[in-house]
Amino acid sequence: MTELKYLSGFGSEFSSEDPRKPGSLPIGQNSPQKCPYGLYAEQLSGTAFTAPRHENKRSWLYRIRPSVVHKPFKKLDIAKHLTHNWDEQEPDPNQSRWLPFDIPSDESVDFVTGLHTVCGAGDPRSRHGIAIHVYLCNASMDKSAFYSSDGDFLIVPQQGKLKITTEFGLMEVAPNEIAVIQLGMRFAVFVEGPTRGYILEVFDGHFKLPDLGPIGANGLANPRDFLTPVAHYVDEETPGFQIFNKYQGFLFVAEQNHNPFDVVAWHGNYVPYKYDLNNFMVINAVLYDHCDPSIFTVLTCPSAKPGIAIADFVIFPPRWSVQEHTFRPPYYHRNCMSEFMGLILGSYEAKEGGFLPGGASLHSMMTPHGPDDKCFNAASNGALVPQKIAVGTQAFMFESSLSLAITKWGAETCQKLDPKYYECWQNLPKHFSDKAKV
Numbered sequence: 001m002t003e004l005k006y007l008s009g010f011g012s013e014f015s016s017e018d019p020r021k022p023g024s025l026p027i028g029q030n031s032p033q034k035c036p037y038g039l040y041a042e043q044l045s046g047t048a049f050t051a052p053r054h055e056n057k058r059s060w061l062y063r064i065r066p067s068v069v070h071k072p073f074k075k076l077d078i079a080k081h082l083t084h085n086w087d088e089q090e091p092d093p094n095q096s097r098w099l100p101f102d103i104p105s106d107e108s109v110d111f112v113t114g115l116h117t118v119c120g121a122g123d124p125r126s127r128h129g130i131a132i133h134v135y136l137c138n139a140s141m142d143k144s145a146f147y148s149s150d151g152d153f154l155i156v157p158q159q160g161k162l163k164i165t166t167e168f169g170l171m172e173v174a175p176n177e178i179a180v181i182q183l184g185m186r187f188a189v190f191v192e193g194p195t196r197g198y199i200l201e202v203f204d205g206h207f208k209l210p211d212l213g214p215i216g217a218n219g220l221a222n223p224r225d226f227l228t229p230v231a232h233y234v235d236e237e238t239p240g241f242q243i244f245n246k247y248q249g250f251l252f253v254a255e256q257n258h259n260p261f262d263v264v265a266w267h268g269n270y271v272p273y274k275y276d277l278n279n280f281m282v283i284n285a286v287l288y289d290h291c292d293p294s295i296f297t298v299l300t301c302p303s304a305k306p307g308i309a310i311a312d313f314v315i316f317p318p319r320w321s322v323q324e325h326t327f328r329p330p331y332y333h334r335n336c337m338s339e340f341m342g343l344i345l346g347s348y349e350a351k352e353g354g355f356l357p358g359g360a361s362l363h364s365m366m367t368p369h370g371p372d373d374k375c376f377n378a379a380s381n382g383a384l385v386p387q388k389i390a391v392g393t394q395a396f397m398f399e400s401s402l403s404l405a406i407t408k409w410g411a412e413t414c415q416k417l418d419p420k421y422y423e424c425w426q427n428l429p430k431h432f433s434d435k436a437k438v
């Protein structure tokens, strides 16, 4: 397969037409009386019509048939572990750690049927909340497309490359890259074997780049490294093509007789995109102390309260650690935010064992956490020479201002919750002494 092309930029006004149909994008207006090549014009609105101009998001799609050509949606129970029922379990404030979630091997499971909700809060009906899912699959979607009417999907592949067909074109997303597919955008996922990853779904709004303040105009995730697909259409009569819709936490399906990836040209600023985490420009403490992990924020979905995120996507990339007279690993911590962590590659500095790629942890609101005893001892006594840390690793955090509930699947059915997690802190000894200098 030839290398895919992308458009570079974040939040830009893009336009694209499939080179097989030159002139397919109308010039000078959105809705000509007759579109070039007999296409239909369809607007996809990502914000209210009246959202302020700097927040307004919409795209115009020029397609072979409008999306409305489909049979009625019917409820479907094929994604048994997809839920927004946050009351399945009693609340549990304990530190939680999951061993790697199993990828199915004895049956064929695709991206949609492989969606499993681990935790979340809130409700898409009031457009407020998040859901954290994992996808565990081994088969490609076939004659089907998926979209969420509930929230934007930030997809973090952990094992296996995803080939994603979207209405806007094709994307390939490998582990250590992420993709964002926003509310309402239709996509299909093709996989090459056992495949696993994490999804942060936000109900409130869209992801943004964090403000940089005194960092200046450049740094962290730079806008030019975000890649959006180029128009690529399929002209195919396909009886029984299934459109899966996640709507108010449930899955619905509608059939239609044509392939929905029939967008020949499009323009707008409401688009899917991907980002390679290797491109993150790391900023950190260069003299002393441990910076808060917000310096590693890739994307944020803000709440209406200044500086407070519905959810941040934060990474812990390879970097130099150089601080003098400092306990360099993450500090002991009680947070007014919920911290869900996953591991894409390698190991995490605060816990070398136990927290494994494809697993996860949740440190809930105000629940104490921090380095395990091994990490504390090593970092309290090690020579403070410049050290490249987290080489060959990539941990990440979904940090949310919401208090999250774990689903029944997350707590019980998956059978991956480690009841002994708390033990990693029990051997932290008392070092208290009469000497001020220890």
Ligand SMILES: O=C(O)Cc1cc(O)ccc1O
Pocket (backbone or CB within 6 Å): 291, 292, 293, 329, 330, 331, 333, 339, 350, 363, 369, 370, 397
């Ligand atoms: O809990 C964690 O491991 C995440 C985290 C990392 C860090 O560097 C500082 C604070 C924090 O919560």
Ligand SMILES: [Fe+2]
Pocket (backbone or CB within 6 Å): 333, 335, 339, 363, 369
């Ligand atoms: Fe923390």
